[in-house]
Structures are given as structure tokens and as C-alpha cells.
Amino acid sequence: MHADPARAGEAVERLLDLALAWEAPGGIRALSGVADAMRGMPGLVSGLRPSSPEPPSPDRVASLLAELSPAATAMLRHVDAHGGEGTTGSARRTVSPEQAASPAEELISRRLLVPRDGDTVVLPGEVGLALRGGRTTTEPVDEVPPLATTSRDPALVARTAAGAAFDVVRRTELLLDHWGVQPPSVLRSGGLAVRDLKLVARELHVDEVGAALLVEVALSAGLIAEGAEPDGTPAWLPTEEFDVWSGRPTAERWARLVGGWLASSRVPSLVGSRDQTGKSWNALAPELSSGLAEEARRLALRVLAGVPEGEVLAVGTGVASVVQHVEWLRPRRPAIFADLVTAALDEAAVLGVSGAGGLPPSGRLVADDDLPAAAAALDPQLPRPVDHVLLQADLTAVAPGPLETEVARRLHLLADVESRGGATVYRFTPGSLRRGFDAGWSALEVRDFLAGVSQTPVPQPLEFLVDDVARTFGSVRVGHAEAFLRADDEAALAALVHDPRSRTLGLRLLAPTVAISTSPLDVLLPRLRELGAAPVVEAADGTVRVSRPDLRRARGRRGRRPAGAVSARQAAQVQAVATAIRAGDRAESSRPASASTTTPSDALAALRDAIEGGTTVVIGYVDNHGATSERVVDPRRLDGGRLSAFDHRADDVREFAVHRITAVRPA
């Protein structure tokens, strides 16, 4: 091995302890299964290959190597560096060293490359060993790749991390508040639509990668889950946990997020990229996880924790050096592991676990998996929550720090956010105040709240704005009615409205001459007539629509055809047709009722039969939410992939998508 003997000894001891190798009489040997497991794996460290069954002595190999032409030596080194296998092309297999015409033949003739099967030649282990000067690898393997670091003020590291930590908590809260009101729907495949992710990104002023991370972290921390909207469509909703979470101090909330992130198998960094089949990954999709993610994060943090205080990863080269370091520590992880480590470092910076490329005290505690202590360490670094704002005459309110949750919520309702960061700038507009009134605030409450929350007197223009909005609020009222009643005779209208028999019609007087009803026109009209009124229907343009019973007429016959030959032929045809039909009917009745059909073509055939026969069938149908139900229907028409049928349960004609019909059987 190309390594320090003492270290090699240690490694061997370790292997023996793990029982991956054993002390055989002829020396230490690996367990037979180990070699099999190692073979063909990517990321193989050593170029060691099985030796020939009867290996020549090392001296012999060395002398053979010395005979080679430079071209053949180069070729051999190339084969060695690229896995120890190659193809020979046109090289002859059986040549003597003297006859060799090409570098490949030179090598084969000296058995420095051994033909295996087909065109393949392999490099025997002893040759490779000789080529590397008697070592298993060309590069030393016991030197841990060093981390590239620069020095940085620890206070700056802590402040940067605290700023990021504060930001991530604030953004998560904003996101979930938003989703609590307008939840995005869950895709059929279980993820979050790209469009919804873009909305989140815009809302939170982050890029889509950042948005994906926030969403995924919220999921890992158990703050969102799949739920259902009132109409049953699945949607991503904040959990009840969120309510508990949002009431906690910022540092604790942060610890919860970080805990979720650290232990989760989710891979937010893949969102937006494409998998092997070219399908792009959606955030929150169930497949978006990897068993290696957690290990990658913990390892990355542990490596980072190894950097002494006052030092941070160098800009540019730092991350790459961590990846190399981790690859040395875990040589047999698949290639994606390096990506996961890189992503973990990025995520740690966004989450405020690390800052400016180094770990602050709170981050070190996270690396030790002591989250409560990490939260306690972070707490003094966070901006103190404030309970007041500064109101200004340009109709803005500035909160000079993070607002207490309750105040922030209320202010959020009454004003629009103009700028975020350490402080928040709110702007009052007629629209934002109206939102407050819509939520049930009164002008007095708004003014009291503003006076209470402001450290300075409420500016006069703001008071005017509140009063102005209050004055116009609700000056136009909107409601729902099925029909209106208009009468110039106020007494007649009043009598109708107050008539006890009209109570079921839901009449309400809006003005002396106008009433509305919650009953539709076709119910209202006959009832009013029963009550002795003589209403006329008014069209949308205000004109009176007169209705009178339709006069019905049949279409007269158009001339008579001469009887005789024609009628005789028709009679014969009718006879024949009737006979055929009867035969069909008999056949039909004698055929046993088929069991439920399942293949689409069977279902289609069965449906066509039912249409032809005008029979009633039971179909199995999958609805929009994936639930299967059975419907009793009379199929009517089948075209364009849709079945139009009379649904007995709905008592109406319904359309069914044929591809969602799972089974058809006779009723």
C-alpha cells in the first residue's frame, strides 16, 4: 500500500476487528464475499485486480516491463489507470514477443495483458502492482485531503448565521401563513406544482431553489402535510403543529426547522433538475428522497465543525475541498453523495446553521445533535422582537425589528408590506384598510390599534385615510337573490311579503317598491299566482315578457304514395327485419348474463351492446379523487371517449370518461 506503515497496520487491525479479513495461514486474506462486493463498484480506490492463477515472480514481471517499447508502456499505464480492462481490436492473441507488431501485441505476447473473452483483455494484479512500484495505488491513500480555509472574525460568522436563521424562520412563517389561506393543491403524483413553487418564490423574494428548500424543510419539520380543501381536493396545508410552532420563540422555531432538516431523507436540491427519464423533479414529491441525505448532512457538518474557530471555508475552493475530504472518508458512496454534501453545505448556510463558511457556536451544537443547546446559543444573537412601530405621515409604518407575532398579524391585515429584512416597512392604502374592515374591524378599533402600537402620535393624514375608508366601506351592499319583485303599489307588495303563506318563498323587502326572493322564478311564479297576485316576468332589459301557452300543431302528411308494388316490398322488408330482430332477442335472452367485464375493449363492447339494447347496466367508475363507485346507468351514446348515459342515481343524463370506467355488468 502507498501509505504510512503504522497507519496501514491500524487499518488492518480494524478490518480484522470487523471480521472483514482474517488471518489465514498464508497471510491476511479478505473474506471471500468482500472481494465480490467490492468488484465492479464505482469509486474503487485501488487498481488492485485479481492476480493470475500462477503468477510469475515480481522480478520476472519487472524484467518483462523493462523490455517494453515506450508506446506499450504508455498503453499499459493507461489500461491500469482506467480500470484494468481494455479491448484489443485487431491485435492477434497468439504471438511471440519477437513477432509482436503493435504495442497491444507486445503486451499480450508477454502476458502483461491477458485475453479474457471476446475482445477483452485484463491486466493481471501482479502486473499492476509492479507497474505502481509494488504498491496498490499510485497516489498515497493515508493522507486526508486538507480543507481550504481562511480566517474570519467569529463574531461575523455568528452574526451572519443568526441573520440567516432569523430569515429562514420568518420566511417559513410567511409561507405557511399564506398556505393556510390559499393552499396549493397536491399533484396526482404527490408533489407541488411548478407553478405553485414559482408563486412561493415570488411571494418570499427567494429563487426557486430557495423556495424548494423552505417548502421541504417545513415538510421535514412536520409543519405542513397533505390535507383536503372543503371541496375534497387534496392540498398542502399547515399542520396543527404549526400553530404551536408559531407561538414559540424564534430560536426554538429555528431549532425545530433545523432538526427536521438534519434528520430528513429529503433532497430539495434536486428540485427543478431532471431525472434519467427527463422528468423534472417537483418539490414535495414522495420520490424526492435519498437514504444518503441524512448521512451527507451530518458528515458535512462534522467536517465543518472540525474547522477551528476563527477559520472558515475559503471562498471558491472551500466547498470543493470538503467534498474531497468526504470522498476520502466515505470512498464507497455513489457519485450522488458528493452532490448531497455540496447541497448540505448550501442548505446549512441558508438555514443559518453555518455563516460565512464557518460554524458559529450554535452550528457546532447542531453538529453534535444537541438542538436545545443550539437554540439557546443562537438566542442572544437574534434581533429582539419589538412591540411597536413608527407611524409616518407618508402613510407608512416601520417596525424597527421583528414584530411580536400578534402585532405583526394585525398589521399585516391592515397594511401592505413594502420592504422586508431586519425591519419591515408597511404601507397603508385604502385597499389594505378595506381588508381590515372586511375582516370585521371598525374604524374605532383600527384607530385604537394604531394609537396603541405606535410610539409616536398617529399622523393626521393616516387618521383621515382610516375615516375615508370607513365612510365608503359598505356604502354599496351586495347580496344573493334568485328573483326580484317590483311593484308600484307599495301596499300590495307589503301584503305579499307579510302573507304567512309566502314564508317559504323567502321574500324580503329591500325598499317600499322592491322585494327579493330566494326562490327561483319557476317556483315563485305559480306560488304568487296561488296567493292571488298576477305577476308578469321582466326581462333583463326591463321589458315585460309575455308568456302564453304554446299552440301545438302536428305536421301534415305530404301526399300519398301509390300503393301496390312499393308497399308490398316494404311489407316484405318489415317482415324480414322483424324476424331478424326477434331472433336476436331470443339469442339475447338465452345467453347467460356475462360477469363483470374488465378489459377496456370488453367494457366498450358491453356499453355498445347496452346502447343498442337500451338496457340498464352497472358500471364501476373512478371519480376525480380516485374513488371507485358503482353507478346504475342507461347508456345512450358513446363517442369521443365519453359515454353519455342516464344515471339512475342522479336521475339525469351524465357524461362519463370511458377510460375511467373499470367494469361493466348488466343490472
Added chain:
Amino acid sequence: MNDGPLIVQSDKTLLLEVDHPSAAEARKAIAPFAELERSPEHIHTYRLTPLGLWNARAAGHDAEQVVDALLTWSRYAVPHALLVDVAETMGRYGRLRLEKHPVHGLVLSSTDRPVLEEVLRAKKIAGMVGARLDDDSVAVHPSERGNLKQALLKLGWPAEDFAGYVDGEAHAIDLAEDGWTLRPYQREAAQSFWDGGSGVVVLPCGAGKTIVGAASMAQAQATTLILVTNTVSARQWKDELVARTSLTPDEIGEYSGAVKEIRPVTIATYQVLTTKRKGVYPHLDLLDARDWGLIVYDEVHLLPAPIFRMTADLQARRRLGLTATLVREDGREGEVFSLIGPKRYDAPWKDIEAQGYIAPADCVEVRVTLPDGERLAYATSDPDTRYRLASCTHAKIDVVRDLVRQHANQPTLVIGQYIDQLDEVAEMLDAPVIKGETPVKERQRLFNAFRSGEIGLLVVSKVANFSIDLPSAEVAIQISGSFGSRQEEAQRLGRLLRPKTEGRSAHFYTIVSRDTVDADFAQNRQRFLAEQGYAYRIIDAGDLTAEPT
């Protein structure tokens, strides 16, 4: 955690808490590179923009200073991305330099070869530069100096101009400081302009921009071309220069629609320069008529686009821009930066006011309610006539009368947009009107009479908006105004901000119809004034009589 007065937001705004004990220091530290956006009573908002950072760079500040100022005064952690962005943006200025080469004339050179390669590859630049002299420099045709600077700014690599200026034809000009002296900030402004070579001086209306111009001319000691917005203001410049400098009326020429004189000091209007006949600008020759040593642009924020193009050819002459605001409604701030020069001096209005040079103004919005009949007419009218209906309501006339009565002994201006309404008001108040059709001579007579106190009340249409010095006005009543532009507001307030004799405060009334588009525009005005830090009150027309003066 730091207890600084500054909060750095992630959207590149800086919030400064004014009442904080170290607010003044922090303001001084950030003022060179951040643009003051709003200055209401408690928290001032500054914004970091590339132009602002480049202006700071041009004034000799470097990225380290900026980052240090932010970190020192910030209360919370400064977003890392923002610091990186600041450093990167500032690093872009000055990588390219325009220099005078003893052999090749004007050259564009760079200390950073890839940058030079990058810009030379841009299609727009390729046509403006000549032969490649060596790896780090390329020849530039002198006539492309302005265009090149403009194009480079658009590419995000603004060039520093070290190519110097022509001295121009010498002409003796001295300040005649008899009975008055240059105010400290005026001296400072003129000095920093001169040290910087070319650039813009930002001073509020009434802070004496004309004097800064005169002081700069005295520095230059050379023939000067002054470009102003209109004829009336041209005459004012002339009067002021005669009064404040050693120049005699014979040495100052006016070049306008009416008179075309070219003298050692020539004052031309933007309008005459931009007049186009048969596709050419016939008066463009003026720019080369003499070997000007200094070109002064009054009200840079109104500089019309054609003048920009002409200015591009004048890069070898010293250029002084004077303005109250760098904000241009057309967003061409970048062209001012590259063609006239970076900001050389800036003093926030409130600071100068606090120094006692400008009277504080009391801004009041008076709300009138439309009578029922007019309200109905308003509600059913077309959107394009609504504004006129709302602003011309008769209810306003009564309010004007009440206000004029309240301020009976103070010189008062009534400002409006609609001629009919102005005529009606003038008739009711028995006061003279100045409108578009009033001849210049008559206008001047009226303005002079107002200034001397002969007339105590003047009704003016929009024409009075720009650059007319009516320092004696103490009360302005705005009855209608076009669509709430910020500039117009600044100008109107400017009328009143000129220094007052007895330190009395000026009053600025706007009369607004409640619940109409008029009120919506008033909202913009209110925001603008409040952002400028003015106290703003709203009163109901009904309460007006109870209001103490």
C-alpha cells in the same frame, strides 16, 4: 448585536432611524453612496443603486468604505449577498479610463484586460473605437467621447474620464459680493464641481442655484453658455448675473425665440435649441459659435432628449448641471451621469432649511365636497373628463376666497391648470392672470409688480411652474394641477421655499374634491410631500373658517 441607527433591508433599501443618537453620524457615512428616497419624520429611506455607488466611486469612495459604513452602523446582520453586490458594482467603475495620449489623442485604456476585451466585443462599442494601440488600450475618435461613455454605462462598465477639458476663450468674470456673500454650501458646491471637472450640483429650489452657477463661472474665467428652460428664466438669469457678478448687461446675450444674440456669456433656451426645421436643428451652430469654456445646464432633470444628443459632442468642455432633483420622470438618470457627469454636490432640503436659508412650508390639503348635482354629473361622465369636472367644481372658488381673506396681507399665488377656472377665480378676486397667451413683456411686468409688492395677489397657470423667481410669495393656493407629477409638486413648493424676510413660514394649500380622482392625485402629492419631510395636514372646507392663520 449592534445598536446602530441603520437597518439594511434585503431589497437594497437602508432605513435610518432619525431620532437615534448616532443618526447624524450614520447619515454622514451613508450619504455619499446611498440616494435619499424618502425623508418622513421618523425613518428615512435610502436606496443603493448602481448609479449611486458609481457616483460615490467618482467622488473617491471605495467599496471597502461603503461596506464598512454598512457594517458599522447596521443594527442587524447585513445580508451577505448585498455586500458582495456592492463590492462588485463599485469595482466596475474605473476599470476603463478615457485618457489623453500624447501621440494617439483620446484613448480608452483598461487595467483589466478581460473587461476591455468584453466591451470591445460589444457591437455598439465596435463602431466607436479606432485602432487597437496595445493590449490594454484602444484609440477613440474625439467625437465619440460622449457616445462611448453612454454606451459603456449601458454595458455596466462606466468609464472614468481623465481626458481633461479645453480652457475655452478667456473672459474675466468675478463675483461682486457687495452686501451679500456666498453661502457656505454654495461655495462648497461650486468648489466640488470645479475639483470634479464636470458634473451635477443638486440643491433644492430657492437655495440659490443661480449663484452656484455664477461662482463656477468666476472660477472658469471663460466664455459661458447657459441653457435654461424658458425665456422668463433666461431673463432672470441675466438679471441675477448682472447683480451678482462683474458682468455688464452688454456682455450677456440672450438666445431665444425672440432675440438671437451671441455674447461672451450667452443664455439660450432648451426650446430654441430643440426647434427642428426640415429635419435639422437650425440653432445647433450656437454650440460651436464660440470656444465656450463652460456650459451650464439649468434644471437638468428637464433636459430634453435632443439636448442629450448634442451634449454627447461637447465632452471636451466643462459642464455644470444644476437641479433640485436627480430623479427624471423619463428615467434617463444614467444619461445625465454619463454625459454631464456624476453628482458633485448634494444637500438634502431639510438640512438647508434647518440652516435657515429656506422658510419651512406648511402644507395643507383642503377638502371640499362636491354638491349633489355635480357629484352625479361626475359619476356619469367619461373617465377623461372626470378630472376636469372634479377639479373645476365651483365649491373650490369659495374656498379660495376664504383662504385669500385669511392671508389678506401676505403675497399670494393662486395656481391652476384650467384657464376657464383661473379666469373665474381672477374675476372673483379681481386679480391679474398670467396664462399661456400672456405676452412675455406683460408677464415680466406682473412678476416685477408682484416682487415689488405692488400686487399682492396673482393668478397663474402652469406656465409659472418652472424657474420663475417669486421670492416674495408666502402663500400658494393650488386649485388644480395636472396628473400629480412629482416634479411639478417640487416646483410648486419651490415657489414658496425661497427665503422669506421675517422668517415667517410659507403656506401651501391644495384644494381637493373629496371622493374623486382629484383626491387620488392628492394622495400622491401627500405622499411626495410627506416623503420630503413636510408636515402635511388635511382639513375640511367646512372647518376652514375656524382655522387660525
